[in-house]
């Protein structure tokens with residue numbers, strides 16, 4: 001039993017990062033459908049209001065500013081961010097819940113989250129999803145119809161810095177250009193198969 005517990009706690013999480021609209025969710029949904037017992041998605045905590053269709057504990061853990069600030073001051077988060085006046089964060093407990101079930105924990109975080117995680121003892125794999133171009137990113141974000149003109153401009157502005165960080169040598173274990181979706185997915189799957197699933201189960 002002691003051996004099993006050690007193996008489980010040694011499962012390295014998988015951090016996926018990339019500009020808003022680069023295709024992280026689309027790729028992750030497909031990966032988790034293909035390997036339902038291998039991966040668990042770590043829902044971030046957030047103080048923002050729940051949108052229609054969002055399920056507490058699946059998409060996010062919805063909380064309030066008081067509770068979240070208290071938990072942050074108690075050191076319960078690996079990374080936190082403020083975006084659009086709301087707080088977001090990855091709680092240590094959420095990650096532990098997934099790894100303790102013997103699953104690999106997937107985290108979808110922003111560049112600033114990656115920077116904070118790199119200072120923690122989480123030691124995950126890092127994958128960056130790169131859009132084929134800023135023009136194509138804009139086209140996809142527009143066609144998703146989830147953004148106002150203002151938030152779209154903001155996302156594109158941030159995307160330029162994120163891509164710069166993503167392409168900096170050494171920041172990520174793998175960079176995947178999400179041009180044609182099926183090829184990008186195959187690249188993600190190959191990386192996961194070769195470098196993660198095989199090594200983790202050795």
Ligand SMILES: Nc1ncnc2c1ncn2[C@@H]1O[C@H](COP(=O)(O)OP(=O)(O)OP(=O)(O)O)[C@@H](O)[C@H]1O
Pocket residue numbers: 018019020021022023024025026027140141143144178179180181182184
């Ligand atoms: N390779 C692709 N070709 C064309 N469209 C794509 C491709 N990949 C994703 N999309 C579409 O682009 C849009 C953005 O994708 P998605 O929502 O997965 O991005 P995201 O990185 O998770 O964004 P956010 O960080 O805002 O949640 C979606 O409408 C998705 O269907």
